Amino acid sequence: MSRSGHAASVKDVAAAAGVSLGTVSNVLNRPERVSTSTRERVEQAMAELGFVRNETARQLRAGSSRTLAYVMLDAGNPFFTDVAHGMEDAAEDADLSLFLCNSNHLPEREAAYLGRLEQQRVQGVLITPIDPEHPLLEELPARGTPVVVVDRTRDVETHCSVAVDDVHGGRIAAEHLLELGHERIAFVGGPEAIGQVRDRLAGARLAVEAAGLPPSALHVLTTDALTVPQGRDAGARLLARPARERPTAAMCVNDVLALGLLQRCVGLGLDVPDDLAIVGYDDIDFASAATVPLTSVRQPRHLIGSKAAELVIDEAGDPGHHHEQVLFTPDLVVRASTRRPA
Amino acid sequence: MSRSGHAASVKDVAAAAGVSLGTVSNVLNRPERVSTSTRERVEQAMAELGFVRNETARQLRAGSSRTLAYVMLDAGNPFFTDVAHGMEDAAEDADLSLFLCNSNHLPEREAAYLGRLEQQRVQGVLITPIDPEHPLLEELPARGTPVVVVDRTRDVETHCSVAVDDVHGGRIAAEHLLELGHERIAFVGGPEAIGQVRDRLAGARLAVEAAGLPPSALHVLTTDALTVPQGRDAGARLLARPARERPTAAMCVNDVLALGLLQRCVGLGLDVPDDLAIVGYDDIDFASAATVPLTSVRQPRHLIGSKAAELVIDEAGDPGHHHEQVLFTPDLVVRASTRRPA
DNA sequence: CCTCCGGATTGAAACGTTACAACAACAGAG
DNA sequence: CTCTGTTGTTGTAACGTTTCAATCCGGAGG
Incomplete structure (x- = not known):
């Protein structure tokens, strides 16, 4: 492969192989139409020149790109990387590439990525938006770029x-604690502006009500x-209360939150689960790796990703596509952090 | 914005605004050359038609793209996402987008991503390769796509x-334990095929030697x-040994590994740090969030990323660029998981 | 010997953008 | 009035690929 001047183009390959540029293109796209001998000659020329197809030009001509993108809210949260994983697998099955973009909770960065992706004419955009009401989420599809909203x-x-289904998730977490016999339960999470916080809290309230306990059985600790x-x-705020009226169990909106709570409570001398039972949410790998493995609500992360990717691929390819709102149901994984109250 | 037919092009905008297509381009690229009144007319037409610049065509004409890509080894490892973070910040400063690709330890996927990125003519590729000896890592730069190797x-x-500097990192971890008075230290990690495992072990051996202890003071536990x-x-293997000859401290190649070790040891009734001191490596967020916060070797993750991105940007832009091998020095963060032996 | 056929190959147009030389319009200087 | 700028605008030629109608050629059928 030569490093001379600029990258070799089909034209250069054609010249080197002594054929027309149309033939080179045929070798690339419809090899069966080309005689064996010329094909070999062209392939050799490509190898010698280190020819790399210019996807940009292909795409301009073809109008379509071979890539999807996932604009993720927080690449540092294992939940989202697992979702991305599912997307990758689906993308690979469809012979597409998946590019990950990390908005990192920054609205400007999210907007910048959306803009660039639209300009690049990606086949479709998957996104866990900072704000599900953002107008860009309607504009892109209106102009022809399919968008699938993930986890919102x-x-x-x-x-x-x-x-x-976050209401259901909140409900089964609370039910589990109630069934164990806990009657004072802390709900840890916030701010309430986040939809999932609201929904999970609503689910917990439903469970408390169904158990015939007063709403006050649920102590909301806003973060x-x-x-x-x-x-x-x-954790510190919880411990500040007199033991008599302190909740005997806590459910957290998040495993990450639960890990912080667990650390502080154990650090301050509480026994988990005997003095305080803890339920997390998301079932990230580090939840089961905690010193006291966390009971947690598990979401089908991989499936969320692969399903979302399938939807966006379908929307990009099938003109008769009709929009769909898929709602998965989470389940509970019981581990050592929850037990009957002492 | 109209959703009619296909996406609006500069030509459509020009027609709508009653100007030539060159003028539209000027509005886009050199607005100061255009009179205020025509500019406004063009801008209005763009808004009405929902014009989105076709980056693909721009790039074909300009020859250069506005994107970098990081092919990461494992998006689920917080270390790499933090590195990616640093890259993002540097990329943003240079007004470039960063796309993340997750090879996930799969050689075929890594190769596929590299191929696509080269075809897309990205400005530069950052990569933490599965195998630093892979021939593609030489071929891309030879054909004109800058490549910067990260963390290898x-x-x-x-x-x-x-x-x-992994040798130094291994050394300071071991020195810390030796200074505390530990004389039987487990080194946990593997397989040795991984360069970092080898280097950190080598560093640990240097420290042991410098402390005047026999090499046998280091018990290598291969994973x-x-x-x-x-x-x-x-952890289970460690505990299987009779207490008398069991190491009083362990240094792990990885925080993730250390968290597993911590969990099992505490689960089996050992006190950390009194029965076993533990040092991790990477200082991921979850290391300080563990029930017993982990002492760990910290690497300048953000800086690694931003420096790497700067290098690749420089290589892409500056013809007089000369290659550089940057080596950062890690330091030790002492937390509750290490203490003088009982 | 002419015609026709099918496979192999070619040439030109198109995709949407940018750069650049050329041009128009008009003002002020001489 | 002409000349010289200045300012704003235009038309066209690329960029590298794919597609498609057109052509070429050798051989089979009449």
């Missing part, structure tokens, strides 16, 4: 979405974010 | 690399991978 919902006609430090802080 | 090294003339389950397994 919005009942709107412009796109498909794949999410998980500023779903992070480890906020979990630690919630 | 290879003394070769074809590319820059950014890595961390099959750097994962939580492997850490648990190592």
Whole structure:
């Protein structure tokens, strides 16, 4: 392969092989139409020149690209990387590439990525948006770029979405604690602006009500974010209460939060699960790797991703596509962090 | 914005605004050359038609794209996402987009991504390769696509690399334990095929030697991978030894491994750090969030990423670029998981 | 010997953008 | 009035690929 001047083009290959540029293209795209001898000659020329097809030009001519993109909310959260994993597998099956973009909770960055992706004419965009109401989420599909919303919902006609039933998830987490006999349960999470926080809380309330307990059985401990430090802080606030009226169990909106809570509580001398039972949410790998393995609500992460990718691929390819709102049901994984109250 | 037919092009905008297509291009690229009134007319037409610049065509004409890509080894490992973070920031400063690709330890997927990225003519590729000796890593730069190797090294003339001094990291981890007075230290990690495992072990051996202890003071516990389950397994093997000859401290190649080890040891009734001190490596967020916060070797993750991105940007832009092998020095973060032996 | 056929190959047009030389319009200087 | 700028606008030629109608050629059928 030569490094001379600029990258070799079909024209250069054609010249080197002594054929027309149309023939080179045929070798690339419809090899069966080319005689064996010329094909070999062309292939050799390509190898010698180190020819690399210019996807940009192909795409311009063809109008379509071979890539999907997932704009993720937080690449540092294992939940989202597992979702991305599912997408990758589906993309690979369809012979597409998946590019990951990390908005990292920054609205400007999210908008910038969406803009670039639309300009690049990607086949479709998967996104876990910072704000599901953002107008761009309607504009892209209106202009022809399919968008699938992942792990959020919005009942709107412009796109498909794949999410998980958070009310149900909150409910089964609370039910589990109630069945164990806990009657004072802390709900840890926030801010309430986040849809999942609201939904999971609503589910927990349903469970409390169904168990015939008063709403006050649920002690809401609001946090500023779903992070480890906020979990630690919630732990400190919990411990500040007199033991008599302190909840005997806590359910967290997030495993990450639960890990912070667990750390602080154990650090301050509480026994988990005997003094305080803890339920997390998401079932990230680190939840089962905690010193006291966490009971957690598991979401079908891989499936969320692969289903979302399938939807966006379908929308891009099938003119008769009709939008779909998929809702998966989470389940509970019981581990050592929950037990009957002492 | 109209959704009629196909996406609006500069030509459509020009027609709608009653100007030539060159003028539209000027509005886009050199607005100062256009009179205010025509500019406004063109801008209005663009808004009405929902014009989105076709980056593909721009790029074909310009020859250069506005994107970088990072082919990461394992998007589920927080270390790499933090590195990616640093790259994002540097890319944003240079007004480039960063696409993340997850090879996920699969050689075919890594090769597929490299191929597509080269075809897309990205400005540059950042990669933490599965195998630093892979021939593609030389071919891309030879054909004109800059490649920077991240968190691996290879003394070769074809590319820059950014890595961390693993021998030094292994050394300071071991020194810390030795200074605390530990004389039987387990080294947990593997397989040895991984360069970092070899280097960190070498560093640990240097420290032991410098402390005047025999090489046998270091008990090597080889694992099959750097994962939580492997850490648990190592813990079980450690505990199987009679207490008298059991190491009083362990240093792990990885925090993830260390978390598994911690979990199993505590689960089997050992006190950490009193019965067993543990040092991790990478200082991932979950290391400080563990029930017993982990002492760990910290690498400048963000800096690794931003430096790597700067190098690749420089190589892409500056014809006089000369390759550079950057080596950062890690440091130790002491937390509750290490203490003087009982 | 002419015609026709089918496979192999070619040449030109098109995709949407940008750059650039050329041009128009008009003002002010001489 | 002409000349010289200046300012704004236009038309056209690329960029590298794919597609498709047109052509070429050798051989089979009449």
